[in-house]
Amino acid sequence: MNFNLFKHNDLFSTASQIGLEDLPIILAAGYKSVICNRPDGEDGGHHVGSKELAAACEALGLAFSYLPADATHLSKEHGTALRLLLADMPAPVLAFCRTGNRSTNIFRLANLIDTPIQAAGAGNDKLKQYEIVIVGGGSAGITVASSLLKRAPNAQIAIVDPSSQHYYQPAWTLVGRGIFDSKKTVRPMASLIPSAAQWIPQAVSEFLPDHNRIRLDNGCLIAYQQLIVCPACGLHGRR
Numbered sequence: 001m002n003f004n005l006f007k008h009n010d011l012f013s014t015a016s017q018i019g020l021e022d023l024p025i026i027l028a029a030g031y032k033s034v035i036c037n038r039p040d041g042e043d044g045g046h047h048v049g050s051k052e053l054a055a056a057c058e059a060l061g062l063a064f065s066y067l068p069a070d071a072t073h074l075s076k077e078h079g080t081a082l083r084l085l086l087a088d089m090p091a092p093v094l095a096f097c098r099t100g101n102r103s104t105n106i107f108r109l110a111n112l113i114d115t116p117i118q119a120a121g122a123g124n125d126k127l128k129q130y131e132i133v134i135v136g137g138g139s140a141g142i143t144v145a146s147s148l149l150k151r152a153p154n155a156q157i158a159i160v161d162p163s164s165q166h167y168y169q170p171a172w173t174l175v176g177r178g179i180f181d182s183k184k185t186v187r188p189m190a191s192l193i194p195s196a197a198q199w200i201p202q203a204v205s206e207f208l209p210d211h212n213r214i215r216l217d218n219g220c221l222i223a224y225q226q227l228i229v230c231p232a233c234g235l236h237g238r239r
């Protein structure tokens, strides 16, 4: 197998770039559909094109869809498009791009639409539990999650943050001086969360340290073994 595979659940997985020779392996692994998120011609176009892939998939009896996405311009529309495809295509489905990250982020965007709570499992009555819960997906939260996953790739980590955008604040001083583009300081949160971590798009409303739990804005509880708190601080003037 020449590609990296990440199984999100029984029905959906993402992978790095696949080749025609990988399709029989994908079929043998039980997948019924393939989605290509990598635009034809990207990076010089040395990878197999969508038309060739579509023909090869058809020959093997795999469903195929082409949903190209530029990694730096992911939007809710990509999530909506993926939802529509998933409603139609036989499962399990394997989506791929160059590294797998873009496909993962589109899946996250798809999960945020209409049913954001379900995406995090927080809407279920069942209590969600993680080894490590990180509150705040700013520079601190993302960095600590990445660092932990480097050392413990299988750690079950959740990052709780309601913001759909990530702001790189240190660059704002340069923006103020007129020497940095403010647009470059904002990126979709989904594109920065490490693929092995679960993003819970909610705010924490209460800490319950005696019970190793936090309460979310939607009222749901999340249990943890270790809690890392990095929501930064807010200025509230004189109170």
Ligand SMILES: Cc1cc2nc3c(=O)[nH]c(=O)nc-3n(C[C@H](O)[C@H](O)[C@H](O)COP(=O)(O)OP(=O)(O)OC[C@H]3O[C@@H](n4cnc5c(N)ncnc54)[C@H](O)[C@@H]3O)c2cc1C
Binding pocket: 135, 136, 137, 138, 139, 140, 141, 160, 161, 162, 163, 167, 168, 169, 170, 171, 172, 173, 202, 203, 204, 205, 230, 231, 232, 233
């Ligand atoms: C103009 C300016 C210039 C700066 N320059 C520098 C610099 O040069 N060098 C430097 O080191 N630092 C600088 N800083 C400080 C900078 O803010 C921090 O370095 C860095 O952004 C802090 O990251 P953070 O993750 O702690 O906080 P943030 O990036 O603010 O992230 C906090 C996250 O927590 C989330 N959050 C908040 N409340 C909750 C809640 N209840 N539940 C869940 N999530 C929540 C927020 O949505 C946010 O995404 C600057 C700041 C400013 C404003």
